[in-house]
Amino acid sequence: MIQSTIYKRFLSTQAETYRSQLDSFLRYHKTEKSLKPLIYRPKNASKLLTMDMKDPKTHELLKPLPAISTLSKSVLVSYVDCMEFGDRAVLLKWFHEWVSVTPRKKLLWKYLDSSLISKLMYSSFFKIGGYTQLINMLYNNRVKFITAKNSAVFDIEGYFNTWMMCNLHRNQLMKFEDMELLRKKLMNAWRKVAHIERRTGLHLLLMDAWEKQMGYNPKDILKNVPEFKLKLPSLEKVSEEPITEVSMEKFVKDNERNYVLSRTILDFNPVEKDNMVLNKFIKEYQTYSAEVNGTTKDIYDEYTKSMGKIWEPKEEEKETRNNDESNNEQQEGETGEEKVDNSNA
Known part of the structure; x- marks a missing residue:
């Protein structure tokens, strides 16, 4: 019990460090251009303090701050990894603050790339909570992402594959029986795709798993689903x-999503247990993960255990979630399909 408490305090301290960096980055890019030299240039620190200036929005006194014009993607990944079940409000508030910024602040919007959006999606689904609200915010701000020249956020590899994975699990956990609603959800999710790239081919296996669960293959009702051979990363091939240890650590960090997607495919479509490409990747990831983390604990197994706390099949909650997402999808559907970027197809 004492050890658990100490670990939680450690996570809290770490989370505060990462959140501080994220907030500083956000604050820097939200600051009016005319005020940046005063606030962020050390030589102007004394001048700023004597001016008694206030922030035009918060009305708080302006003070000198260190400039953080760039930020590693790993900061957000680490921040999310520090979160636990029950932190959904923190996650949703942070995301809301970020996407409330004008799309003219392109560096802020482009910071949230496909890999980070995917991380937010499956972390909120499996571990933290708030998945439905996060998806609604993502959909409601889609136009802003596109305006900020970041339509690649809505890709197949990150966004759509993660959506498919989460909904395969949720359909089973919540015992959703409204097949027409699920079909609409699927079509709506696919309409959001604005960037098609040829990378892993996992979307095809996820669609096969969907067919196993739902009785129909998404390829039969979705338009322009790209077909290509399954290809998964391997450390043996790239170098x-x-x-x-450094290369193993990078491989594990870069491929967490591909791993949980692959394990999901095996869970929902056992016929893939003989898929040599899939099994080779899974075994390689597990080997390197155990070596890097010094434990045989499996991230996918941990996720599937923790998601039970979030997705308890309570009838009243099930009805609310269905209605909320259905309403959102109807609103989104009114705008029609966006042009798909096939430049990397």
């Missing part, structure tokens, strides 16, 4: 140099 002729000896495999090091």
Whole structure:
């Protein structure tokens, strides 16, 4: 019990550090251009303090701050990893603040790339909570992402594959029986795709798993589903140099999503248990993960255990979630399909 409390305090301290960096980055880019030299240039610190200036929005006294014009993607990943079940309000408030910024602040919007959006999606689904609200905010701000020249957020590899994975699990956990509503959800999710790239081919296996669960293959009702051979990363292929701890750590971090997607496919479509490409990748990831983390604990197994706390099949909640998402999808559907970017197809 004492050890658990200490660990939670450690996570809290770490989370505060990452959140501080995210907030500083957000604050820097939200600051009016005319005020940046005063606030962020050390040589102007004394001048700013004597001016007694206030922030035009918060009305708080302006003070000198260190400039954070760039930020590693790993900061947000680490921040999300520090969150636990029950932190949904924190996550949703943070995301709301970020997407409330004008799309003219392109650097802020482009910080949220496909990999980070995917991380937010499956972390909120499996571990933190707030998945439905996060998806609604993502959909409601889609036009802003596109205006900020970041339509690639709505891709197949990150956004759509993650949506498919989460809904395969949710359909089973919540015992959703409204097949027409689920079909509409699927079509709506596909309409949001604005960027098609040829990378892993996992979307085809997820669609096969959907057919196993729902009785129909999404390829039969969705338009322009790209077909290509399954291809998953392998550390043995990307480097002729000896495999090091650093390269293993990078492989594990970069492929967490591909791993949970692959395990989901095996869970929902057992016929893939003989898929050599899929099994080779899973085994390689598990081997490197155990080596890097010093434990045999499996991230997918941990996720599937924790999601039970979030998706308890209570009838009143099930009805509310169905209605909320159905209303959102009807509103989104009124705008019609966006032009799909096939430049990388």
